[in-house]
Each structure stands twice: as C-alpha cells, then as structure tokens.
Amino acid sequence: MKKLQILGTGCPKCKKLTEATEQAARELGIEFEIEKVTDIDKILEFGVMMTPALAVDGVVKVVGKVPTPQEIKGLIQ
C-alpha cells in the first residue's frame, strides 16, 4: 500500500496535484491511500517551504509545482 501525501493548505494547485496523483496511482493499478496534509506545522516537519508538495511513503518527491500524471507515475514507482 503506497501512502501518497499531498502537502498544501487547500489551494487550487493542491487540488490539481491531488487529482493528478490519484489518476497516476489508478493508472498504475497499485493499492494506495491519499492523505491531505493541510496543517502548516506538519508541512514544515517535512522541510517543505512551499506548496503544493507530494510525499510518497513519507519521502518528499515534488515541491512547489504540479507534475503531470505521467511524471507522477515515475515518482510513485
């Protein structure tokens, strides 16, 4: 089970990143869960200084941008 965390306070790009991540995970056919981390203090615990960001199994993979679902597939695997 992959844990996919979207770090962001709820802005439009955060939502786009959530959608793109869900699409990527579905297309990969993997088991996954998505968690939206909206608390600034928790976001800072990742060392992340700008949003949106994506963490896979606790490891930050993207900061400050929204990759395509194709790019996210490469980050998840």
Add this chain to the structure above:
Amino acid sequence: MADKPCCEPVAMNDCCNGATVLIYPCSGSSDVGEISDHAGRLLTKEGFGKMHCLAGIGGRVPGITLSAQAADKILAIDGCPQDCASKTLFVAGIDGFASVRVTDHGMPKGKTPVTDSNVRTIVQRGAEALRASELRASA
C-alpha cells in the same frame, strides 16, 4: 468552501513581491560563523526571507533540498572564505543565489566579537544582496 489562496509560500516575506526567499547561513563554529547564524535569524524576523537548514541540504533531506531548488531567491551567508554555505548549495545542484561573506566586511575570523552591530552589518549586506538579485531561473 472557497479555495484558499493558491500556493502561498510557507516562507512568506515582504522583501521581494511575495517571492519565496530562503536564507542559508553557514552557522559555522567560529565567531564569523556565529554572526552568519544570527544574521540569518534576524533577516527572517525582519521579513526578508526564511532561514532554512543548510544541514538538510548537506544531508540531501528531500523536502529541504527540493524546497531550495524551487525557491525564487536564495541568500547564502558565508562566515569566511571557505564559503561552506555557497559550496554546500552548489554541490547539491543549487545555483543562481546571492551571497554575502562576513569576513569581507571588516570582520576577521577569530578576532571579531559577536555583537549586535556586527550582526546588523551583515543583515544590511544580506538585504542589499537579495534586493539586487534576480529571480532564480530554476524556480
């Protein structure tokens, strides 16, 4: 529920039109390293940017390294000509940043008291360097 403002930097500041500005002092063990550290913290308190962990860059902590790569502006504050802060950023593939070296401002290593006045000098030089710097291409 309405969307929140888009992609507001966690490290919000007023210095550079809302750009995300990250500050990396060397925070070395010498007097000039300590001055760099105090200057980084004071620049943060005064809203010029946000001091971030240089050690996290050295350790390639993903969230910290990716944040630096995505920053609009970066200021490295080196205590002495070893330039450890600047070199740490370069080695991590981060470039296009402004820098200030404490010993370039009449503060010799090992002979400089850590005073408010000396810290203030570096804060002023750092703020000037940030204002003069361009937005980073990789941001």
